[in-house]
Amino acid sequence: MTAKHPFHTAEHSAFRDQARRFVAQELTPHVEQWEAAGELPRALHKKTADAGLLQIGFPEAYGGVEVPDLFYMVILTEELARAGSGGLIASLMSHGIGTPPIVAVGTHEQKQRFVAPVLAGDKIAALAITEPSGGSDVANLKTRAERDGDHYIVNGSKTFITSGMRADFITTAVRTGGPGMGGVSLLVIESDTPGLSRSPLQKMGWRCSDTATLYFDDCRVPVANRIGAENAGFMAIMLNFNQERLALAAQASGFAQVCYEACLAYARERETFGKPLIRSQVIRHKLTDMKMRIDAVRAQLDWLTWQVSNKQMPIAEVCLLKNFATESLEWIANESMQIFGGAGYLQGSVVERIYRETKVLTIGGGSREIMKDLAARQLGY
Numbered sequence: 001m002t003a004k005h006p007f008h009t010a011e012h013s014a015f016r017d018q019a020r021r022f023v024a025q026e027l028t029p030h031v032e033q034w035e036a037a038g039e040l041p042r043a044l045h046k047k048t049a050d051a052g053l054l055q056i057g058f059p060e061a062y063g064g065v066e067v068p069d070l071f072y073m074v075i076l077t078e079e080l081a082r083a084g085s086g087g088l089i090a091s092l093m094s095h096g097i098g099t100p101p102i103v104a105v106g107t108h109e110q111k112q113r114f115v116a117p118v119l120a121g122d123k124i125a126a127l128a129i130t131e132p133s134g135g136s137d138v139a140n141l142k143t144r145a146e147r148d149g150d151h152y153i154v155n156g157s158k159t160f161i162t163s164g165m166r167a168d169f170i171t172t173a174v175r176t177g178g179p180g181m182g183g184v185s186l187l188v189i190e191s192d193t194p195g196l197s198r199s200p201l202q203k204m205g206w207r208c209s210d211t212a213t214l215y216f217d218d219c220r221v222p223v224a225n226r227i228g229a230e231n232a233g234f235m236a237i238m239l240n241f242n243q244e245r246l247a248l249a250a251q252a253s254g255f256a257q258v259c260y261e262a263c264l265a266y267a268r269e270r271e272t273f274g275k276p277l278i279r280s281q282v283i284r285h286k287l288t289d290m291k292m293r294i295d296a297v298r299a300q301l302d303w304l305t306w307q308v309s310n311k312q313m314p315i316a317e318v319c320l321l322k323n324f325a326t327e328s329l330e331w332i333a334n335e336s337m338q339i340f341g342g343a344g345y346l347q348g349s350v351v352e353r354i355y356r357e358t359k360v361l362t363i364g365g366g367s368r369e370i371m372k373d374l375a376a377r378q379l380g381y
Contacts, residue, residue: 005302006302007069007071007302007305007306008071012071012072012075015072015075015076016075016079018051018052018053019053019075019076019079019080020079020082022048022051022053023079023080023082023083024082026044026047026048026051027080027083027088028082028083028084031083031084031085031088031208032348034085034087034088034208035085035087035207035208035353037208038200038207038208038210039091039165039166039208039209039210040088040091040092040166040208040209040210042124042166044092045092045121045122045124046120046121046122047121048092048121049119049120049121050121052065053076054092054093054095054119054121055119056072056073056076057070057072057073058099058103058115058119059103059111059115061111062103062111062112062115062116062119063115063116063119063120064115064119068309069305069306069309070243070246070305070308070309071302071305071306071309073243073246073247073250074246074247074250074301074305077089077093077247077250077251077254078250078253078254078257079254080092080093080254081250081251081253081254081255081257081258082254082258084255084258084350084353084354085206085208085353085357086205086206086209086251086255086354086357086360086361087205087206087207087208087209087357088208088209089251090162090163090206090209091162091163091166091206091208091209091210094124094125094126094127094162094163094167095118095119095124095125096244096247097127097162097240097244098118098125098126098127098163098167098169098170098171099114099115099118099119099125099171100239100240100243101127101171101186101227101228101233101236101237101239101240102114102115102171102188102227103115104236104239104240105186105227105228105232105236106227106228110188110224110225110227114169114188117168118168118169123168123169124163124166124167124168124169125163125167125168125169125170125171126161126162126163126164126167126169126170126171127161127162127170127171128158128161128164128170128171128172128173128189128214129141129158129172129173129237130158130159130160130161131143131156131157131158131159132157132159132213138173138181138184138234138237139180139181139184139234140179140180141173141174141175141184142156142175143155143156143157143158143172143173143174143175143216144156144174144175145174145175145176145185145187145221146176147176147223148220150222150223150224151220151221151222151223152174152176152187152220152221152222152223152226153218153219153220154172154174154187154189154195154216154218154219154220154221155216155217155218155219156174156216157213157214157215157216158172158213158214158216159201159212159213159214160201160211160213161211161212161213161214162209162210162211163209163210164198164210164211164212164213164214165198165200165210165211165212166210167191168190168191169188169189169190169191170188170189170190170191170214171186171187171188171227172186172187172188172189173185173186173233173237174186174187174233176230176231177230177231181234182231182234183231184231184233184234184237185226185227185228185230185231185232185233186226186227186228186233186236186237187221187225187226187227188221188225188227189216189219189221189225190225193219193220193221194219194220195216195217195218195219195220196214196215196216196217196219197214197215197217198212198213198214198215199212199213199215200212201213203360204356204357204359204360205353205356205357205358205359205360206357206360241365241366242308242313242314242315242318243308244365245318245319245321245322245365245366245371246301246304246305246308246318246321248322248325248326248361248364248365249297249301249318249321249322249324249325249326250301250325251361252297252325252326252328252329252361253294253297253298253301253325253329255329255333255354255357255358256290256293256294256297256325256328256329256332256333257294258350258354259290259329259332259333259336259350259351259354260287260290260291260294260332260336262336262340262350262351263286263287263290263335263336263339263340263351264278264287266339266340266343267283267287267339277339283339286335286338286339289335290332290335290336293328293331293332294328294332296324296328297321297324297325297328300317300321300324301321301325304317304318304321315374315375315378316374316375316376316378316379317375319366319371319372319374319375319378320371320372320375322365322366322371323362323368323371323372326358326361326362326368327362327368329354329358329361330358330359330362333351333354333355333358334355336351336354336355337351337352337355
């Protein structure tokens with residue numbers, strides 16, 4: 001008998017069933033094709049919007065589906081993970097980091113222009129913060145935007161930008177003032193802006209997620225595309241970090257579950273020395289250790305999701321959860337490869353793909369080291 005989840009309602013369960021059906025029918029069968037292509041088809045965004053999944057957690061006034069808590073986001077992330085591709089989640093859901101600053105501090109007109117078409121699946125959004133000179137050090141970014149009448153002239157570059165090759169709207173952090181966090185603004189730079197060029201990046205994992213370096217050469221961006229007040233962009237960027245890090249922990253949890261289920265099925269079917277692999281004590285111990293870590297991550301994920309949903313700010317705990325969840329996935333993916341042996345080393349195996357993609361989760365959204373240092377400062381160390 002399955003225990004009742006302390007935070008989930010019948011509506012949460014129905015939503016999980018809805019998401020799981022979509023993943024099984026529309027995503028899992030095509031992952032290998034998209035991996036080979038190096039990007040997702042644009043039509044997939046529309047199909048996901050038509051299924052009511054792309055809009056979860058966004059305001060109804062702009063085509064979103066408002067939900068009472070962040071458990072819907074966690075459930076959606078865990079179900080998307082069942083397709084076994086982190087690149088799929090990163091690129092399909094890149095609006096989850098690209099549009100929240102607009103929703104938080106943008107005007108009604110800006111939300112109609114830059115949020116509504118994205119939630120409808122007609123446009124693709126990205127977030128451009130990381131630069132070749134640094135990632136987590138947002139306060140010291142160097143891309144410059146100089147005011148020229150009704151426009152800003154933008155020069156600089158961004159890198160490691162998810163959906164960077166396909167994005168129509170790029171929420172971009174630029175320096176409009178002096179040094180430090182007080183000189184940062186946010187501009188939405190549209191894909192057809194003269195002077196914007198993009199170069200694709202080849203990666204170890206996340207292969208179906210198009211990732212790019214962006215170059216801004218005297219790009220003229222209307223002042224009307226500035227999100228929030230000038231030199232007030234830093235706080236708008238920070239507003240979404242708790243939710244982003246919870247989503248990354250949910251990804252790690254979901255992928256760990258996929259590895260565990262794949263290993264359990266393989267160990268029951270695979271025979272060695274005349275008996276099923278699961279009859280080996282060492283294999284059973286690996287599986288129990290996997291479950292132990294998955295359950296621990298999930299328990300903390302649930303607790304912190306409840307806290308953030310209730311307007312609490314457990315910044316240190318969210319940072320530590322991101323580290324714990326991603327490190328647990330690294331261990332589980334490694335053990336999964338060991339259980340599968342040579343079969344796991346072949347491309348096309350879900351455990352092989354997840355194994356390649358574990359490392360990026362310890363880097364994105366704040367590196368493991370940055371998370372530890374931020375948590376220590378929040379805890380008063």
